[in-house]
Amino acid sequence: MDISPITIPDVVVRRLPIYARSLAYLAEEGIESVSSQELGERIGVTAAQIRKDLSYFGEFGKQGIGYNVEYLLGHIRRILGLTDSWPVALVGAGQLGQAIARYEGFSTRGINIVGVFDNDPDKVGMDLGRLIVQSYAEMAKLIDNQHIRLAIVAVPASQAQQVVDQLVEHGVRGILNYAPIVVQVPDGVWVRHIDPVALLHSMTYYLAREEARSHVDQQ
Amino acid sequence: MDISPITIPDVVVRRLPIYARSLAYLAEEGIESVSSQELGERIGVTAAQIRKDLSYFGEFGKQGIGYNVEYLLGHIRRILGLTDSWPVALVGAGQLGQAIARYEGFSTRGINIVGVFDNDPDKVGMDLGRLIVQSYAEMAKLIDNQHIRLAIVAVPASQAQQVVDQLVEHGVRGILNYAPIVVQVPDGVWVRHIDPVALLHSMTYYLAREEARSHVDQQ
DNA sequence: ATGTGTGAATTACTTCACAGCG
DNA sequence: CGCTGTGAAGTAATTCACACAT
Numbered sequence: 001m002d003i004s005p006i007t008i009p010d011v012v013v014r015r016l017p018i019y020a021r022s023l024a025y026l027a028e029e030g031i032e033s034v035s036s037q038e039l040g041e042r043i044g045v046t047a048a049q050i051r052k053d054l055s056y057f058g059e060f061g062k063q064g065i066g067y068n069v070e071y072l073l074g075h076i077r078r079i080l081g082l083t084d085s086w087p088v089a090l091v092g093a094g095q096l097g098q099a100i101a102r103y104e105g106f107s108t109r110g111i112n113i114v115g116v117f118d119n120d121p122d123k124v125g126m127d128l129g130r131l132i133v134q135s136y137a138e139m140a141k142l143i144d145n146q147h148i149r150l151a152i153v154a155v156p157a158s159q160a161q162q163v164v165d166q167l168v169e170h171g172v173r174g175i176l177n178y179a180p181i182v183v184q185v186p187d188g189v190w191v192r193h194i195d196p197v198a199l200l201h202s203m204t205y206y207l208a209r210e211e212a213r214s215h216v217d218q219q
Numbered sequence: 220m221d222i223s224p225i226t227i228p229d230v231v232v233r234r235l236p237i238y239a240r241s242l243a244y245l246a247e248e249g250i251e252s253v254s255s256q257e258l259g260e261r262i263g264v265t266a267a268q269i270r271k272d273l274s275y276f277g278e279f280g281k282q283g284i285g286y287n288v289e290y291l292l293g294h295i296r297r298i299l300g301l302t303d304s305w306p307v308a309l310v311g312a313g314q315l316g317q318a319i320a321r322y323e324g325f326s327t328r329g330i331n332i333v334g335v336f337d338n339d340p341d342k343v344g345m346d347l348g349r350l351i352v353q354s355y356a357e358m359a360k361l362i363d364n365q366h367i368r369l370a371i372v373a374v375p376a377s378q379a380q381q382v383v384d385q386l387v388e389h390g391v392r393g394i395l396n397y398a399p400i401v402v403q404v405p406d407g408v409w410v411r412h413i414d415p416v417a418l419l420h421s422m423t424y425y426l427a428r429e430e431a432r433s434h435v436d437q438q
Numbered sequence: 439a440t441g442t443g444t445g446a447a448t449t450a451c452t453t454c455a456c457a458g459c460g
Numbered sequence: 461c462g463c464t465g466t467g468a469a470g471t472a473a474t475t476c477a478c479a480c481a482t
Contacts (some may be wrong), residue, residue, distance in 0.1 A: 010421075011473070017420035021399055025376075035441060043401045047441090048475055055443055063481040064440045080420050081427025088419070099318035100415075105399060109416045110423075149426050150419060157244075173429065174422035176415055180240055180324060182262045190425055192418040196319075196395055197328045199411040200307070200369060201236035201299050202229075203393035204329075206409055207368050208300025210392065230451070254463065266463090267453055274465055282459045283462045442481080451472070459464080 012053045016076055018043055019050065021109075023073040035066035082110045087146055089172070091163050092154035093118035093126060093133045096178060100154055101128045113152075115142045119159075136166070143170040150174045157181040164191075231272045235295055237262055238269065240328075242292040254285035301329045306365055308391070310382050311373035312337035312345060312352045315397060319373055320347045332371075334361050338378075355385070362389040369393045376400040383410075 022043050026034055036047035054060055054072075057079050061067045077083060090100055090113050100106075101116050116131045117139040118124060126133040134142075142148065151172045155163050160179035167175060174190045177183055180198070185191055241262050245253055255266035273279055273291075276298050280286045296302060309319055309332050319325075320335050335350045336358040337343060345352040353361075361367065370391045374382050379398035386394060393409045396402055399417070404410055 009473070013424050014417075014421045016424065017414075017417035018401070020420065021414070021417060022401070025400070037441080044403075046475070048477095049473090051441090051443060052474075059443070061442050063442045065482070066441065079424065081423040081430075082420065086419070086423055095318045095321045099314045102314045106416060109420070111416055111419055149430075150422065152415070152419075174419070174426050176418055176422075181244070182237070182241070184263075188429070190422045192422060194413055194415060194418070195236075195240070196371070196413060197325060197330055198233075198236035198240060199395055199413070200305070200330055200371075200393070201239065201301065201328070202233045203369065203395075203409045203411060204300040204305055205232050205235065205298065207393050210407070211300075211368075228451075256463080265453070267455095268451095270463090270465060271452075278465065280464050282464045284460070285463065440482085442479105444478095445476105446478105447474105447476070449472100449474070452470080454469070455467100457464105457466095460462095 006056070008056050012056060015045070015049075015053055016080055019053075020073060020076045020080065020082075023069055023076065024109075026069045027073060032069055033066050034069055034072075036061070038066070077110075085110045085112045086150050087112050087114040087148050089114065089139060089143055089148050089151040089167070090116045090154065091118070091139065091151060091167070092156075092178075093120075093123045093128070094154065094156075097154040098128055100152060100178075101131055111150075114146065114148070115139065118155075140166070140170055143167070143172060148172060150176075152176045152178070153183075154178045225275070227275050231275060234264070234268075234272055235299055238272075239292060239295045239299065239301075242288055242295065243328075245288045246292060251288055252285050253288055253291075255280070257285070296329075304329045304331045305369050306331050306333040306367050308333065308358060308362055308367050308370040308386070309335045309373065310337070310358065310370060310386070311375075311397075312339075312342045312347070313373065313375075316373040317347055319371060319397075320350055330369075333365065333367070334358065337374075359385070359389055362386070362391060367391060369395075371395045371397070372402075373397045 036050040040047045040050050060072045060075055088111055090097060093116050101113060106113060116128060116133050117136055118133050119136050123133050124135050149172060151167045153160055153163055153175055157179045160181050161183050164175060164183045168185055168189055176192050178194050180195050183191060255269040259266045259269050279291045279294055307330055309316060312335050320332060325332060335347060335352050336355055337352050338355050342352050343354050368391060370386045372379055372382055372394055376398045379400050380402050383394060383402045387404055387408055395411050397413050399414050402410060
């Protein structure tokens, strides 16, 4: 029934934003052309990987030259659906939620936080500069009315699942989850997790082994 | 020269902290035993994957029963080097750095932020509750004296590389980088990146396609 | 010359499926 | 029985290497 034959591997989709990010810096620097080799060195992937990844979507380079930075960046942005900015609901107005709400780096990259929500009555009404914390009731209305598809969850782990359930119920289809818990969502809903502690733990593994090794070496 | 034959795939190492996190919740709930099936359902991986991952490190389960939660958790913590807490330097005392400094979830999981540093004279001296912002000169001293191996970088992209260079120079071997740039490090130094915008962009890809599809369907 | 785009080869990762143990 | 641990089988992802375009 569906015509599109090949689905793009998720690993590739996850790399595209990194390519876009690096290309944006190159554009800022006024660099007009870049080879897969050069781009790869900047972001720590092989040239072949970049070429292969891009080949899923078309032919954007010129043999013997490389890629036109603006041209490729425009294409990747279009592929990622970043031609318009995306309205995003932010749930949780604690330390982390406040920092996210105040972070300037979202709007410059097509992410527009349109509401901050918390169920703590003490937080509702709080002024976060550009935004004022609202209740969950307002959240439901906003998502419905403005057709919000993306949300950031920055609530404690104990509340994350029920918040996600509510978001999904109202039509959110992509969730960036800062709570240290794997949330369950139905098919068709995307979740990405951010757990800084888990990332640190995946490094302590190597550091602990290195530490042990160097002690042995000293014997 | 080295005896250890098989090196563990990094994907496996990255999953261990997720297993540990989930096991810690199970322990809190008072659950004593868990099967790979049950654990897998909680965290969204297959039972076979969990068993295979664990098999790299030993045999921790009992046939017909499953895994003792405390026992397995203890083993994973030991594997990850989490028997003692890790001292960590935090660089950058902006909105994000402040939120990280105040976050309670580090200390409960073996990560102890022992210093916050910023090169902005206006920020140095700032009271962040448990910690006071110090200068980069103090940072170098602390890393040297306390033998700090882990750092969190929460400075603007433009400063990230030079901060990382300094950290590495003083002996830091694991870096959690919040700056939206891929930093270059020598061999033997580990870096993990957190870029919420890139994660959101990897979801807009799917949402944009879904959106387009539903419009076609309506014709 | 230089650097893309891509099938083929390789390597890495996941899942299967079942022997064996409690 | 139920569920682990694990070789074998099956997928997926990456890298190679080269024809071809500029």
